[in-house]
Amino acid sequence: MPLSVIGAGFGRTGTSSLKVALEQLGIGRCYHMIEVFPNPEAPAFWERVADGKPFDWEEIFHDFAATVDWPAGAYYRELMAYYPDAKVILTERDPEKWYRSCQDTILSPAHFEELKGTPYEGMIRKIVFATFQGRIHDHDHLIDIYTRHNAEVRRVVPAERLLVYRVSEGWAPLCEFLGLPIPATPFPHVNTTEEFTGHESLPRVTPGNWS
Numbered sequence: 001m002p003l004s005v006i007g008a009g010f011g012r013t014g015t016s017s018l019k020v021a022l023e024q025l026g027i028g029r030c031y032h033m034i035e036v037f038p039n040p041e042a043p044a045f046w047e048r049v050a051d052g053k054p055f056d057w058e059e060i061f062h063d064f065a066a067t068v069d070w071p072a073g074a075y076y077r078e079l080m081a082y083y084p085d086a087k088v089i090l091t092e093r094d095p096e097k098w099y100r101s102c103q104d105t106i107l108s109p110a111h112f113e114e115l116k117g118t119p120y121e122g123m124i125r126k127i128v129f130a131t132f133q134g135r136i137h138d139h140d141h142l143i144d145i146y147t148r149h150n151a152e153v154r155r156v157v158p159a160e161r162l163l164v165y166r167v168s169e170g171w172a173p174l175c176e177f178l179g180l181p182i183p184a185t186p187f188p189h190v191n192t193t194e195e196f197t198g199h200e201s202l203p204r205v206t207p208g209n210w211s
Helices: 014-022 042-051 055-059 072-082 094-104 109-115 121-131 139-156 169-177 194-198
Strands: 005-007 086-089 162-166
Touching: 005 014, 014 086, 014 169, 042 055, 042 121, 072 121, 086 139, 086 169, 094 139, 094 194, 109 121, 109 139, 109 169
Parallel strands: 005 086, 086 162
Antiparallel strands: none
């Protein structure tokens, strides 16, 4: 099953909501960081990608029709080449709000403590932390990387393949881009900072999850 949608946006830009929205639109299963948790082989696959070792995209995406969020978003250019008919969605939000959301969730010291000693740790270090050269709490550095990444996506992706999107815009621009009717149901908004920090929507990442 080839990917039809590739997410190029960083985590904490509404990617969880976009995943749910794409699945509600009938695109098919959408890969997201959350898909790593129930698949003990996934972290090792992404480490192979990060290390430049042999891999096959079909190994990880064989049951998926779309992907958003990290880790796949770090390789949007490679995925664009491999899936030439796929459309690309760049999710964005206000840079300051993005930074604060990251610090309160995926880049928080408390969250990383949960990752230690799990196969997830190496993948996060090599893909997410490496995106920011390990300086994951440096405000100006993160904002600079974030804004330059978004500008690079705009430069690299042909305009006809790209939607620059904020999930606050709702269904209309997303459905127009994908050529699909607007659902009667409200646009989903999931995995807020409050949900993440309370672990209401995400499984806990502890060594026991990987047995």
